[in-house]
Amino acid sequence: MTTNESRPRAAIIGAGPAGFYATDQLLDAGFDVDLIDLLPTPYGLVRSGVAPDHPKIKSVTRVYDKTAGREGFRFFGGVSLGSDITRAELLERYHAVVYAFGTTDDNRLGIPGEDRPGSYPATRFVAWYNGHPDGEEEEFVLHARRAVVIGNGNVAVDVARMLMLEPGELAVTDTADHALPKLAEARIEEVVLLGRRGPAQAAFTNPELRELGELSRADIDVDPAEAELDPLSERWLEEFGDGTSKRNVALLRDYAQRSPTGKTHRVTLKFLRSPVEVLGEGKDGPVIGVRVVRNRIEPDAEGRLRAVPTEATETIECGLVLRSIGYRGRPVDDVPFDYRRGLIRNVAGRVCDEEERPHRGEYVVGWIKRGPSGVIGTNKKDAAETVARIAEDAAAGALNEPANADPDATAEWIAARCPTAVTWEGWLSIDEHERRAGEPHGRPRIKLVKLADLLAAARAGTPARS
Numbered sequence: 001m002t003t004n005e006s007r008p009r010a011a012i013i014g015a016g017p018a019g020f021y022a023t024d025q026l027l028d029a030g031f032d033v034d035l036i037d038l039l040p041t042p043y044g045l046v047r048s049g050v051a052p053d054h055p056k057i058k059s060v061t062r063v064y065d066k067t068a069g070r071e072g073f074r075f076f077g078g079v080s081l082g083s084d085i086t087r088a089e090l091l092e093r094y095h096a097v098v099y100a101f102g103t104t105d106d107n108r109l110g111i112p113g114e115d116r117p118g119s120y121p122a123t124r125f126v127a128w129y130n131g132h133p134d135g136e137e138e139e140f141v142l143h144a145r146r147a148v149v150i151g152n153g154n155v156a157v158d159v160a161r162m163l164m165l166e167p168g169e170l171a172v173t174d175t176a177d178h179a180l181p182k183l184a185e186a187r188i189e190e191v192v193l194l195g196r197r198g199p200a201q202a203a204f205t206n207p208e209l210r211e212l213g214e215l216s217r218a219d220i221d222v223d224p225a226e227a228e229l230d231p232l233s234e235r236w237l238e239e240f241g242d243g244t245s246k247r248n249v250a251l252l253r254d255y256a257q258r259s260p261t262g263k264t265h266r267v268t269l270k271f272l273r274s275p276v277e278v279l280g281e282g283k284d285g286p287v288i289g290v291r292v293v294r295n296r297i298e299p300d301a302e303g304r305l306r307a308v309p310t311e312a313t314e315t316i317e318c319g320l321v322l323r324s325i326g327y328r329g330r331p332v333d334d335v336p337f338d339y340r341r342g343l344i345r346n347v348a349g350r351v352c353d354e355e356e357r358p359h360r361g362e363y364v365v366g367w368i369k370r371g372p373s374g375v376i377g378t379n380k381k382d383a384a385e386t387v388a389r390i391a392e393d394a395a396a397g398a399l400n401e402p403a404n405a406d407p408d409a410t411a412e413w414i415a416a417r418c419p420t421a422v423t424w425e426g427w428l429s430i431d432e433h434e435r436r437a438g439e440p441h442g443r444p445r446i447k448l449v450k451l452a453d454l455l456a457a458a459r460a461g462t463p464a465r466s
């Protein structure tokens, strides 16, 4: 090694929860860490994924701020791996490179009409209301009376709730300013949540499902027949169901007993239905409905309960379809990628080739390592597994051997490649600007959305909006 620094150096690509937990643990393990993100802002999905009406969940950023205050930490925001800098260049400068950039693409249904106007991946809707710079230009059809949300996970619940909250409830959140008036004017009165399997297999967590039954302006509507379990699911729940599934089923049975209370809006849950076509006029006409097939539950070869289509179909009229059926990773630069799983190829966090031979000095954490599952805290354990592998490799002398790990030279290289790179101080300046803007309105912050505004606030430390 041609560096004078005695501490090994790690680059972590992606400043979401997994990136921050890995940073903290690597600092503990004696590394200096450069945390690099595509956006000028840190926190990943905590900023641009967690629903605006869930501020408590967002308060986890206080933990990450503590990490950022530690000796040996640097942040470089607004730097793109693959265009500003490359994988090969990172390996010239760091003993360990850790990919933590999450799963950015949405899964596709692969059905006719999926891309009609009015049918969108939930990821885009979430990015839009959360003020992700990529979502600013989006337009959504919100004048229809009914929306169908496909999928039975927590993202489906988030988007359903965002459509059903009162304008006054949203007005005190950090929902993006461009989305607030559009959501307030939206005419959607009913959201239908569609699960391809039954209540026992729903992926919701209990608090999220409970919240759907406590909305101020929407009744919850579950037909008693929908809450009935088929015999296979009943037995599966009894024998193998975890507490979450059992409580979900109990909650859904409770919802099925409820009568409408006369609220103006409604959330309807339907199960055992898969969309087979998004309907509309001609090839490109806007959405007018979804044709769905009724499913039954059957075990597959491994005994897992899956949805199998029957002959019965029905049409649900609607003008908006949000597809919330999970995410998949996007290959970045030439980082080894498992296209079938949509993840970086790895064994327990060590990036590897097709024969599972590790790539020296390359590691992965979070959703791009294991897939888009679990809650924020799951990433702490996930990072611990990867950091343990890094520590093993350090002890065995098996880390990467960079040609030039000098930290000042690295900072100069990043500044040369990306003159607008935002440091942690730059982020603190954006943060202060956003909080100050939100304060008079009783909001936690008013997010800056345009990249130019974010960069100006990072530089100036004073309000700047274009």
Ligand code: NAP
Pocket: 107, 108, 109, 150, 151, 152, 153, 154, 155, 156, 158, 195, 196, 197, 201, 202, 203, 204, 205, 208, 274, 275, 324, 325, 326, 327, 372, 373, 374, 375
């Ligand atoms: P998810 O929990 O994996 O749910 C995906 C849903 O899509 C499942 O119901 C799945 O059904 C369904 N699905 C998949 N392919 C389908 C298809 N072809 N047709 C119809 N349905 C299909 O994913 P997510 O909602 O995107 O959430 C990702 C992770 O973030 C989860 O771990 C979630 O808990 C977490 N999250 C947490 C919060 C929170 O804590 N408040 C909020 C948002 C997200 P099958 O089960 O049949 O595959």
